Amino acid sequence: MAVQLEPEDFAKYPFLEEAQDFVRARGYTLDRILTSSSGKIIATKAVDRILFALSSKVRFDDTIKLESVEKEILSYSIARILIVCINNRAITEKLMHYESDRVRYFLDKELTDERGSPEKKRIIIETIGIAPDQEALPVRAYVELAAGLRDDSWRLVNRDIQNGLVKIHNDEIESIVREKLRIILHKKLPREVPEEICSRLQPLIEQITRANQEHILESYGDIEEGCFPPCIKALIAAVASGANIPHTGRFAITAFLHTIGMHPAQIVEIFSQAPDFDLSRTVYQVEHITGRSGTEYTPPSCATMRTYGLCVNRDGWCEHVHHPLSYYRDRKKKEQKKSEPTD
Ligand code: SF4
Structure with a gap:
């Protein structure tokens, strides 16, 4: 007998069209959710999803409860609306990783749980366009996937390509599924959310933004210039010496310092050392990059810094980071x- 997905599966895999149809068929609309008494529970669950995503401590274990299928699916949808309103790339990426890890967690349980079903795992994986025994991918599909995978082994130059197909090893399927899920979850994000809806969600947005700020401060703590990477040190030194650094360099310094918790005024102060310093222009640029425009930018990765020609004075620490x-x-x-005292 063919295996059918059941409502509980929709709570585990809310990105499925069937899951969204399931709640639509029950007459849920955004307005109804936001005004109903159960809407508060759904909203709290949606915020929790994002807070879990922001926390580096989240583990997928049996603490995940699927109390109500509808609330689970709807909290997934509201969380996505919230991050579109927040429009912060770092928060969006974290939620996408969280949701993709969550799906992976339940897929693994299909194999290990008494009530799990390997057949259901196969169905879900095939839904995202991957066969459980996939041996190769067309170059174009592979390139889209590999762009988000960091290890050098994923680079096209290191792959075996035959007749336009990139060979996949058995032990790479898990990473491919995870990445494919992340891409699909990203593509399914609402393109935009009406201003009026974002205003109604404002208290939740503020709660998330505050938590994100606290999380940043916790993970980076007090600013230690001695620990800055060589590229950032070189850029700051160049500004101080009066060199004319490119826009990409200014962007990298500003986004980096902002992300580790430096106040925009202090960032402007760094640029004030440049001989061609223009206060109003610098304030405008710094405020734009640090979120005044509604978009908070994240600093460039090492790969992008290399493309810009800004990856300089690499040291031993650089070998282990991206x-x-x-x-x-x-x-x-x-x-x-x-520097911690030893007993
Ligand atoms: S490897 Fe990364 S951290 Fe090191 S200098 Fe280059 S860009 Fe900076």
């Missing part, structure tokens, strides 16, 4: 450990 922010966080953690 992002200047990881360099800073890792190095700071290590330095702090070293």
Whole structure:
């Protein structure tokens, strides 16, 4: 007998069209959710999804409860509306990773749980266009997937390509499924949310933005210039010496310093050392990059810094990172450990 997905499966895999049809068929509209008494519970669940995504401590274990199928699916949808209103790339990426990890968690349980079903795992994976025994992918599909995978082994130059197909090893399927899920979840995000809806969600948006700020401060702590990556140190030194640095460099400094918790006024102060310093123009640029425009930008990755020609003075720490922010966080953690008193 063919295996059918059941309502409980829709709570585990809310991105499925069937899951969305399931709640639509019950007459749920955004207005009804926001005004109903159960709407509060759904909204709280939606915020929790995002707060879990922001927290680095989240583990997918049996604490995940699927109390109500409808609330689970709707909280997934409201969380997505919330992040479109917030329009912060870092928060969006974290939610996409969280949701894709959550799906992966339930897919694994299909194999290990008494009530799980390997057949259901196969159905879900095939829904996203991957066969469980996929041996190769067309180059175009592969390139889209590999763009988000960091290890050098995913780079096209390191792959076996035959007749326009990139060979896939068995042990790579899990990573491919995870990445494909992340891409699909991204593509399914609402393109825009009406201003009026975002206004109604404002208290929740503020709660999330505050939590994100706290999370940033917790993960980066006090600013330690000694732990800045060499690229950022070089850019700051160049500004101080009066060199004319390109826009990409100004962007990298501003987004980096903002993300680790520096106040925009302090960032402007750094640029004030440049001989061609123009206060109003600098304030405008810094405020634009740090979120006044409604979009908060994240600093460029090492790969992008290399493309800009800004990856300079690499040192031993650079060997282990893909992002200047990881360099800073890792190095700071290590330095702090070293200075902790030993018993
Ligand atoms: S490898 Fe990354 S952190 Fe190191 S200098 Fe280059 S861009 Fe900066």
